[in-house]
Amino acid sequence: KPRLILVLGDQLSADLSALRAADPARDLVVMAEVTGEGASVPHHPQKIALILSAMRHFAQDLRAAGWQVAYSRLDDPGNGQTLAAELLRRAADAGAEALICTHPGEWRVLADLQALPLAVTVLPDDRFLCSPGDFAAWAEGRKELRMEWFYRDMRRKTGLLMEGDKPAGGQWNLDAENRKRAERSLLRPAPLRFAPDAVTEEVLTLVEARFAHFGRLRPFGWPVTRAQAVQALDDFVTHRLPSFGAEQDAMLEGEPWLSHSLLSAALNIGLLRPLELCRAAEDAWRAGRVPLNAAEGFIRQIIGWREFVRGIWALKGPAYLEANALGHGRALPAAYWGGETRMACLRAAVGQTGALAYAHHIQRLMVTGNFALLAGVDPAAVHQWYLSVYIDAFEWVEAPNTLGMSQWADGGVVGSKPYVSSGAYIDRMSDHCRGCGYKVAEKAGEAACPFNLLYWHFLDRHRARFERNPRMAQMYRTWDRMPADHRARVMNGAETVLARLDRGDVV
Ligand code: FAD
Incomplete structure (x- = not known):
């Protein structure tokens, strides 16, 4: 019997653990655009468009690579509009009794999947550099969890910016060089934006008609494919990484990007891998194209902060979402x-x-x-x-x-x-x-x-x-x-x- 292989909207990586565990000749990949996922909070129209467009492009790539994909579009008449409903519908159609998925990044989704009347296998999301188990082992017995100590271990573990067992340049953290004001500059290069193709245009029209949430939909310029995301990474490393460190904390009226990478979305939905971003930054430093404080600052955000907060999320579980240590209760202005x-x-x-x-x-x-x-x-x-x-x-x-x-x-x-x-x-x-x-x-x-x-x-x-x-x-x-x-x-x-x-x- 075929098994269902679930690919969520932020799991658009060709080597996702669920895909690695699957057999293209036997199994059915399920991808579903459902209003149920967007209903918990009013997502920004560009965010909805990004996810739907990137999912549609990814499904095309999977099919081209020989996978069978059951793809539910948001406006398909038979769409049950929740993940559970779509998975059960696909299971009934295909005669499947088993589901393989990669651990989702939202506790509610995990609970929904585990409640399905299918044999559900949840595989670890190994697109992160530190597994929940490794993070728990690191955290065990520590009085305080401090990102800086975690980060140093991650530098040692990955070998990034290391010279033997010492940090390149002699210091682990060069933030002291990074707290500069930014000056206005007409020469500051803007990030690469991508004109919507036909697939994205279709999604934009759909989102325009369906979601009247806070935020403007157009112009839409985010990378929606891996190829575009790789281009965006190259563009960042060449043009903005050199000044990333120094300008990292600065804010200027009318300058929304400054020297930031704008890569978080592509990274979080799986189009890029954390280590490839870090290696690109390290290579640029070793080639003398960017200063050490820029490469170090950038790499720290990714193998430090990003992996650290993922570890905290996994360690603390769903109860963390209810936290309110200071007893604050005012409405959002x-x-x-x-x-x-x-x-x-x-x-x-x-x-x-x-x-x-x-x-x-x-x-x-x-x-x-x-x-x-x-x-x-x-x-x-x-x-x-x-x-x-x-x-x-x-x-x-x-x-x-x-x-x-x-x-x-x-x-x-x-x-x-x-x-x-x-x-x-x-x-x-x-x-x-x-x-x-x-x-x-x-x-x-x-x-x-x-x-x-x-x-x-x-x-x-x-x-x-x-x-x-x-x-x-x-x-x-x-x-x-x-x-x-x-x-x-x-x-x-x-x-x-x-x-x-x-x-x-x-x-
Ligand atoms: P850059 O400044 O270019 O940084 C490079 C990369 O480092 C980012 O792409 C991101 O992947 C990573 N990074 C940097 N800081 C963090 C951090 N604190 N945690 C995790 N990764 C980090 N980031 C998200 O990806 N998603 C969120 O929903 C999110 N919510 C945030 C909410 C609050 C209140 C705060 C204070 C920060 C939040 N961040 C979040 C972290 C950070 O602000 C964004 O990652 C960053 O602004 C993304 O823009 P960029 O790609 O241009 O980042």
């Missing part, structure tokens, strides 16, 4: 869905998110994330937002980044201290503040930057938890040394901002 705001940094981050389904790391962490954390927004609402609006958002990577790194909802598993800052950080790293409706230099009063007010409000309301954190104690001493009347003005100002958020007034 309307500005996150494009509502009016006087804050220039928030407007820029949300504006480009709507237009492009993309914001880079510092925008996600230090603008939208920082503001939600300072304002005490319900982490579940923040998680839903990030999962919806970004082209690269899949639960295994988005949840630990949002709930852990950004909202400290996991109580310090991902980060030893919360990523919070006042407006001064944003002013130092960007040019947003000069065009803002608030004044970043004002520390209290009507015109003060809301980050300045909410920063102290956050520290004050969570004093019991953070005062003794060695990395935060200094901030409490600074706060306590301020005159009492100034502190009262700051707290009043913060309360006013929070009350405005609660009323739905423009902030």
Whole structure:
């Protein structure tokens, strides 16, 4: 009897474990576009289009390689519109009783698959460099899980940027060279975008008709095939990797990409492999085409952060999604869905998110994330937002980044201290503040930057938890040394901002 081989929309890799376990002469590959998958959160139209178009291209490649593929299009009349319904329909049609799949990156999907009345085999997703078992072994017995230690082990394990058992250049982490402001430059090369082919056009028309979610669908330029993704990688390494390190944390008005790679989506849906990105960066450094701080910074994001958060997701399981260590419960401000705001940094981050389904790391962490954390927004609402609006958002990577790194909802598993800052950080790293409706230099009063007010409000309301954190104690001493009347003005100002958020007034 044939077995069903499931390939999900973020499993578009020719050497996926489920495909490796299958026999093209006997088995049936199942791929399904279903509204049930898109219904949990309102995904950005470009994200839906990317996944559907990449799935359709991948199915063509599989067929060309000799596979039988049962492909359900979103608008097929017989489509049951959930994964389970489609798998059961295909099983009945083909007379199959067994399903082979690769571990999905979302707990709900795993539970749905395991509940099917089929003999279900879930294979590990070995497209990652560190397996859940290896991560658990690394984590075992450690008081704290710190990315930096994990990263060094991954450097040793992969041999990337190593000279013998020493890090190339003598240091593991060159971030100190990477915190530069960016200058405006007319010469900064824009990332490669790809004009939609007929397959993508058809998908765009379908998405346009079906999904009225937050975010613009066109222009659509994301790579949807492996060949395009490889081109995008080459383009990044040649043109933007050289300045990636230095500009990594910078933000400029009207410059959504700076020197970032924009490769996360292609990587997360399986068109690229983590190690090939890292080898490309290492080769460019060894050939003298990019500085070490750029190659190291880029490689650290991939074998460090990306593998680390995947390990946390696998280790902590579905309960992690409910985490709310700080007891935050405020609704997500309307500005996150494009509502009016006087804050220039928030407007820029949300504006480009709507237009492009993309914001880079510092925008996600230090603008939208920082503001939600300072304002005490319900982490579940923040998680839903990030999962919806970004082209690269899949639960295994988005949840630990949002709930852990950004909202400290996991109580310090991902980060030893919360990523919070006042407006001064944003002013130092960007040019947003000069065009803002608030004044970043004002520390209290009507015109003060809301980050300045909410920063102290956050520290004050969570004093019991953070005062003794060695990395935060200094901030409490600074706060306590301020005159009492100034502190009262700051707290009043913060309360006013929070009350405005609660009323739905423009902030
Ligand atoms: P670059 O800046 O060019 O970085 C290179 C690559 O490193 C990325 O493509 C990505 O694969 C990897 N990387 C960098 N930082 C991280 C990180 N913290 N975790 C995992 N991988 C990383 N990344 C996602 O892929 N999906 C998400 O849903 C996601 N949600 C996030 C939510 C929040 C609140 C925060 C703070 C970060 C999130 N990130 C997420 C991490 C990071 O912001 C994105 O990977 C990055 O912005 C993608 O753009 P890029 O490809 O241009 O990255």
